[in-house]
Amino acid sequence: MTLTDTYADTLFTSYRLGGLSLPNRVVMAPMTRVRAAAGGLATASMATYYAQRATAGLIVSEGVQPSLIGQSNPGTPGLHTDEQVASWRPVTAAVHANGGRIFAQIMHGGRVSHPDTNGLVPVGPSAVPAVGEVFTPTGPQAAPMPRALETAEVPEHAQSYAAAARRAVDAGFDGVELHGANGYLISQFLSSNANLRTDRYGGSVANRVRFAVEAVEATIDAVGAARTGIRLSPGGTFWGVEEKDVPQLYAVLLGELARLEPAYVHLEATVEDEVLVALRRAWPGALIMNPVLPMGARRAERPDADRWLGLGADLISFGRAFIANPDLVERLRAGLPLEAEDAATYFQGGDAGYVTYPAYRHAG
Template identity: 50%
Template sequence: MTTAFDPIDLSGTTLANRIAMAPMTRSRAGQDGVATDLTVAYYAQRASAGLIITEGIQPSVVGQGYPDTPGLHSAEQVASWRKVTDAVHAAGGKIFAQIMHAGRIGHPVLLPDGLVNVAPSAVTAKGQVYTAEGPKDFVTPHELTDAEIRATIADFATAARHAIDAGFDGVELHGANGYLIHQFLAPGTNRRTDEWGGSVENRLRFAVEVAKAVTAEIGAARTGFRVSPANPFNDIAEPDPEPTYTALVKELAALDLAYLHVLEVGEIRELVTRLRQDFGGTFILNPQTEGPTGQDALALIEDGTADLIAFGALFLANPDLPARLKAGGPYNTPDPTTFYGGTEKGYTDYPAL
């Protein structure tokens, strides 16, 4: 029987176990979106994961959605991430960079003067984003032109190249949680009538073209993709997700990507099972609930539901999570008040066993 503690070959990259660290925004980047010495310590502490997937990293200036999030679009940012990857590799770990364009989520005060958030359509998200000036309502985004869409696809590919230059083992394309790729997939946020919207085929075109551009740049073996079907986060509405995601996953499967990563939100296990079958390759599941100890989630590897299980808050609070899972605990309790922003408190000060 395969267990979470067995190694796995990820398209030529050997992972020590099947426990992944899920991507989690921490809003602790330095000035100009660089990784800091605290970032280095944070990820190196968690190098016993079979695979670390970083927090979302913006591929361009306009891709930023939150305060103090890191980028991969400048030489300074690339150099800062090299320190992170070197430290993780020295500790025996593997690390993929999650490339995340926030799209309409964010606010112009987080962007350089003159820039406004962008999206497939000029549809304002309900809700607010935290800024240095306090919470602010989301604004109506600029609707991307065809030329701007193609330039954005190129930004993803360039960021992927920068990730490899920075020493990452690969990248994960963030097509979940209501950010730009997800905004193209969802009919409520994509109201276009050109080749980038309307039908299922057109709505998934942006996601597929991003994946094609990135695989052409760095290779399919170093490219993963994350989705979250029917996830309402960031004011997304997907009342009938199955046709979109089955079609998307078949397109992604044809590219022979390193993995598909599904964030399970709501009662969608039947669709999750279908997507695993349709993808055919390595399948990472971030399950609906990881529980206070994560033990139930490990059974999803044993029964074949997934090849790897991604843990979020539990990994945030337990830097040596694989060892704790193997021992059956004990576990540190995550402190939600320190999830976003701040210092080493709630970031690098959680104790190991």
């Protein structure tokens, strides 16, 4: 009997996550789809999109900016105005009407932004630009030089996650996931090359994890630990971030988070399995595992899920597989073929390649 055989049915067993009872351990990973309306408003198509995928044990929404300066990409939704909150209510209601559960991913882009997108100079831990081109309303442009946050300003950006979390709960979300991965603001503070600070937020490992911990702590104070998770990409190099001493950095971070008891930690497969397994052993709480590199060479499949359940993960997140397979849970359960997603429609806007993928049709 193989490891996969041993854990073959685990993916479809129930799991208690925070205050929620999940019917299965399949999580829809957060994915930017740039379908929001002007003003960062959620739309009727977004309600359809998420409701179609409500059989997931948990849905984590696309990244939602907690403030105007936190907006990374054009066409993305927010949770910092009353109008945005109101626009999300039909989305969360549609998911709940279909029996689902949904967390909002709170994403502050930090230096990964552009004045053409939100009219503001991006901010970051240090005046070090991201590597590569960022998305703007007129197409990709070189990442601009961010303004380094003053020490006195840093707490307000940590608090912005909490303010957005309050609005998320008001909008009907079951909780929030802080985006601490993929080179965005929390990840920039964790980084050893994007964060060159010499104050209490930079330098040592203990200082570099401080912003992440303060953001999680503020969010838990705002909406409760059972409604708060965080996503991390240990050793990830998105947008040019680097992290020295990854095992130590994340061991310290998880140790600090453990005392706060958030609902979960969501790890990406951005470092060697050996490091990830050690982090699993060090983390006493629920672990969601994204089992393949996000936007890497291939999407996650059923064997990846079973393997990571065998390695200690509690839940498994799928990204691209959910785009073209709104009924992914049933396809995985029944061993049905998965449709291929159309990469050309990831970010193009409109309903095509968004709400147009059908459920599996059995031969009649």
